[in-house]
Amino acid sequence: MASRAAAVKESAERRTRSLQQVRLVSFPVAVRRRFKRIEGSHLALVIAANAFIAVIPLLILGYAFLEAFNPDRSIGNVLVERFHLSGATAQTVLDTFSTAKAGKSVALSIGLISLVITGIDIASTVGIAYARSFEMTPLAGWRRLARGWIWLIALLAMTAISLTLRYWAASRPWWFGAALAPLAFAMTLRFYWVTPRLVLDLPFGWRALLPGAILSALLAAGLNTLSTFVLANWFGWYGHAYGAFGVALSLMAWLSILSMFWVFIASAQGVYWERRADAADVLALEQVDADRTSGPDDA
Numbered sequence: 290m291a292s293r294a295a296a297v298k299e300s301a302e303r304r305t306r307s308l309q310q311v312r313l314v315s316f317p318v319a320v321r322r323r324f325k326r327i328e329g330s331h332l333a334l335v336i337a338a339n340a341f342i343a344v345i346p347l348l349i350l351g352y353a354f355l356e357a358f359n360p361d362r363s364i365g366n367v368l369v370e371r372f373h374l375s376g377a378t379a380q381t382v383l384d385t386f387s388t389a390k391a392g393k394s395v396a397l398s399i400g401l402i403s404l405v406i407t408g409i410d411i412a413s414t415v416g417i418a419y420a421r422s423f424e425m426t427p428l429a430g431w432r433r434l435a436r437g438w439i440w441l442i443a444l445l446a447m448t449a450i451s452l453t454l455r456y457w458a459a460s461r462p463w464w465f466g467a468a469l470a471p472l473a474f475a476m477t478l479r480f481y482w483v484t485p486r487l488v489l490d491l492p493f494g495w496r497a498l499l500p501g502a503i504l505s506a507l508l509a510a511g512l513n514t515l516s517t518f519v520l521a522n523w524f525g526w527y528g529h530a531y532g533a534f535g536v537a538l539s540l541m542a543w544l545s546i547l548s549m550f551w552v553f554i555a556s557a558q559g560v561y562w563e564r565r566a567d568a569a570d571v572l573a574l575e576q577v578d579a580d581r582t583s584g585p586d587d588a
């Protein structure tokens with residue numbers, strides 16, 4: 290009996306090794322292992338919690354400015370139209386958010402204060418995720434904070450523009466959204482293409498990071514499409530059960546998924562670059578990492 294169990298185990302391990310040699314299987318397996326090794330779930334949790342505190346109030350504030358503090362509009366209108374909500378679900382979402390005019394002072398104070406307090410953690414955690422994924426030492430001191438803040442501002446700008454484009458597309462013919470799709474994809478591609486070099490100050494050129502950025506942009510497009518269906522249902526389920534608190538829970542749950550995705554993308558870009566890098570790029574990366582480790586801390 291024991292010999293049969295050992296034979297079955299050996300056969301399973303052999304089959305696993307055979308599957309992992311197939312490129313379409315080996316890459317996801319390698320990314321999953323990298324994600325686990327860099328403690329991706331913990332990093333994503335830190336990013337999600339801080340993003341919920343800092344990003345949501347800033348989006349509310351940004352929308353208020355966009356609407357010129359309209360007393361009859363709120364970001365709830367954007368969510369209702371973006372996710373095609375109706376009935377009691379739509380009313381719950383509308384009741385959750387104050388109008389642009391009423392929420393002016395609250396959003397301004399909370400948004401700016403929370404950004405200062407939690408933005409540092411978001412910027413630092415994203416840098417750590419990419420550093421671990423590319424297996425190098427993170428930037429230290431003011432350079433890490435400065436580059437992290439630039440990344441966060443770029444993320445907020447991309448999110449705001451993306452929401453605005455979808456908001457416009459929701460009330461226009463289908464061809465309008467189709468025309469904007471390449472613009473949205475190009476913006477997402479540029480963001481993921483720039484991110485590794487921005488948060489790590491990598492020594493090699495842009496071309497080496499392009500394949501990973503294309504993969505990231507395609508996955509992000511799929512996630513955005515999925516959000517249309519998932520969040521609409523979550524708003525209905527959570528909102529019906531818990532009211533405004535349920536809407537907040539839905540946003541927090543979705544931010545957790547997004548944060549998990551960002552750290553997963555960092556792992557994927559690190560693995561993808563590692564598999565395609567030439568000897569010169571690897572040597573340059575190791576030299577930069579050695580200099581960064583042995584150099585004085587500029588914190």
